[in-house]
Amino acid sequence: MIPYARQSIDDDDIRAVEAVLWSDWLTTGPAVPAFEAGVAAFARTGNGVAVSSGTAALHAMYHVLGIRPGDEVLVPAITFAATANAVCYMGGTPVFVDVDPHTLLIDPADLERKITPRCRAVVGVDYAGQPCDYDTLATICREYGLTLLADACHSLGGADKGRPVGTLAAMTAFSFHPVKHITSGEGGMVLTDDADLARRLRRFRNHGIDTDARERERLGSWHYEMVELGFNYRLSDINCALGLSQLARLPAFLARRREIAAFYDAALANATDIFPLAVRPQAVHAYHLYVVRLAGSVDRKAAFQALRAAGVGVNVHYVPVHLHPYYRERLGTGPGLCPHAEAAYERILSLPMFPGLLDEQAAQAAETLIEAAKTCHA
Numbered sequence: 550m551i552p553y554a555r556q557s558i559d560d561d562d563i564r565a566v567e568a569v570l571w572s573d574w575l576t577t578g579p580a581v582p583a584f585e586a587g588v589a590a591f592a593r594t595g596n597g598v599a600v601s602s603g604t605a606a607l608h609a610m611y612h613v614l615g616i617r618p619g620d621e622v623l624v625p626a627i628t629f630a631a632t633a634n635a636v637c638y639m640g641g642t643p644v645f646v647d648v649d650p651h652t653l654l655i656d657p658a659d660l661e662r663k664i665t666p667r668c669r670a671v672v673g674v675d676y677a678g679q680p681c682d683y684d685t686l687a688t689i690c691r692e693y694g695l696t697l698l699a700d701a702c703h704s705l706g707g708a709d710k711g712r713p714v715g716t717l718a719a720m721t722a723f724s725f726h727p728v729k730h731i732t733s734g735e736g737g738m739v740l741t742d743d744a745d746l747a748r749r750l751r752r753f754r755n756h757g758i759d760t761d762a763r764e765r766e767r768l769g770s771w772h773y774e775m776v777e778l779g780f781n782y783r784l785s786d787i788n789c790a791l792g793l794s795q796l797a798r799l800p801a802f803l804a805r806r807r808e809i810a811a812f813y814d815a816a817l818a819n820a821t822d823i824f825p826l827a828v829r830p831q832a833v834h835a836y837h838l839y840v841v842r843l844a845g846s847v848d849r850k851a852a853f854q855a856l857r858a859a860g861v862g863v864n865v866h867y868v869p870v871h872l873h874p875y876y877r878e879r880l881g882t883g884p885g886l887c888p889h890a891e892a893a894y895e896r897i898l899s900l901p902m903f904p905g906l907l908d909e910q911a912a913q914a915a916e917t918l919i920e921a922a923k924t925c926h927a
């Protein structure tokens with residue numbers, strides 16, 4: 550089976566991890582700030598704070614923003630559940646916003662409709678790797694006094710109007726799960742230009758303690774103070790060494806992802822029942838996913854099964870978050886809340902997209918999809 554996503558590990562990655570294993574520091578060592586500085590420099594952002602997952606990155610952002618019970622955070626309905634779940638970790642309430650039917654990015658018109666006096670923040674999710682229209686989101690946030698955050702777990706290497714992802718919101722969360730652009734095994738990071746926010750993010754990932762072990766050793770002191778309740782969300786040097794080695798390969802990874810997307814675009818251009826998602830002209834897409842919508846005349850489930858049976862590992866991203874049983878029970882959400890998201894969910898498929906995908910595998914995926922769309926009638 551051709552997977553929909555897969556990590557790409559080479560000898561340099563393995564050597565980088567091995568070097569850390571022989572070193573003095575397996576965690577809180579020098580690989581952590583090196584990885585943080587590397588990702589921050591890549592995204593032309595002032596500060597990076599490495600954490601144990603993308604979910605931890607979201608939780609850390611909401612924590613330093615001070616999300617409390619009663620606060621609402623606006624999130625798109627089409628995203629990985631963690632974007633909303635981390636709001637619940639803070640006792641806050643995620644408010645689900647519908648998406649634009651052509652891009653599946655958060656819809657500014659529905660966003661404005663759903664703002665209440667309890668809203669604190671808006672989270673732009675760069676679905677599939679395409680950055681949201683951050684200027685429009687920032688204008689709305691200014692008008693209503695909201696903080697703009699970004700869940701960029703899909704879009705490391707993307708840009709909007711020439712500005713890199715990482716610089717487009719007050720804080721931006723990334724994931725280094727193996728399906729993402731670069732991997733550290735598990736891992737995540739928050740990028741921010743605000744040094745004070747970065748300091749508070751670091752404290753939160755380390756139990757709410759101001760200094761870490763290496764700093765105490767450097768200062769020759771045992772003393773530390775826990776000033777708030779934090780978590781152990783640290784990312785180890787083993788993970789960071791892998792991430793830093795992967796970062797060196799990120800430009801090549803992105804180039805290959807864009808090459809595969811261009812191939813799919815061309816291969817599917819003449820199909821009358823398969824529609825790749827629209828790309829905003831000012832967006833530089835990072836292609837975490839390549840998502841197509843199937844015409845209403847195609848039986849999506851049958852097409853999904855035909856592709857899987859032919860060895861093409863397609864997937865569906867995502868079940869609209871407000872339709873999950875947890876949110877239906879917790880918040881009383883359900884069908885009708887975000888009609889574009891719900892309609893898109895019935896019609897989408899993600900094709901295989903990862904740097905190691907071979908040309909012939911991409912061709913097989915496109916051909917099998919075209920054939921499936923012809924034969925699987927709704």
Ligand SMILES: *Cc1c(COP(=O)(O)O)cnc(C)c1O
Nearest residue numbers: 602603604629631702724725726
């Ligand atoms: C992957 C992902 C996350 C969570 O990242 P983890 O590292 O798996 O915790 C959050 N949001 C989106 C949009 C993601 O794709």
